[in-house]
Amino acid sequence: MLLKTKQVSDELGVNPTTVQRWVKYFDLECEKNELGHFLFSSETVEELKLIKNDLRRGYSMEKIKSSGASDPPEQVMVSPERFEQRLDRFSVRLxxxxxxxxxxxxxVITVQVLQHRTELDELMKKITSLEEKLMELEDHTSIQEAVGQSTGKGKRPWIMSLFSF
Structure with missing residues (x-):
């Protein structure tokens, strides 16, 4: 019985694209249907399970391919001195x-602080400008009030002009 990619991926517990990638990388023999989709035999599924187990054990795909999916890759022992050297190099690099x-x-923080400083300077300029305009308006208003008091005109005629036509 032949299985489709989705069925195999469900059985292996991996993504369907992972199954397709493994088939292509390891040159596994699979039939294809009329749409070009992979159809897997039970033998191919077993090969994929071995590949998955080897990958889970930490072997690279290249190592699995070179030694064959069914043969467990040989483990290389590293001397304690060599291990210490590598660990020291790793620590230095870290x-x-x-x-x-x-x-x-x-x-990044320096750039952000400079940007915030620029924004604060711009805001201070705007506040200063607004203060100057406010002072001008206050001066203008006080001059108008002084002129209105000296001529005897107050706010009443202005209010009356609103109601008269």
Missing amino acids: EQLERQLEEKANE
């Missing part, structure tokens, strides 16, 4: 990356 990340974060 510290470098952390410093670079901190520098980049500081650069």
Whole structure:
């Protein structure tokens, strides 16, 4: 019985595109239907299960392909000294990356602070301009009131002009 890609992906617990990618990468033999969709035999499904297990154990796709999906890839032992060297190099590199990340974060913060400072300066200019205009309006209003008081005209004639035609 032949299975479709979706059925195989459900059985393996992976995405259908992952199944398709594995078939192409590992050159697995599959039949295709009239629409060009893969049809999987039980043997192919078993090969895919072995591939999935090997990947789960941490083997690279390249290593699985070169050794064959059914053969477990050989494990290489690393001496404790070599392991310590690699760990030290990894630690140094991690510290470098952390410093670079901190520098980049500081650069971003600096740019943001400068941008906020520019925005604050613009707001201060607008506030100063508004204060000047407000003072001009107050001066103009006080001059009009002074002129209105000296001529004996107050707010009453203005209010009366609203009601008269």
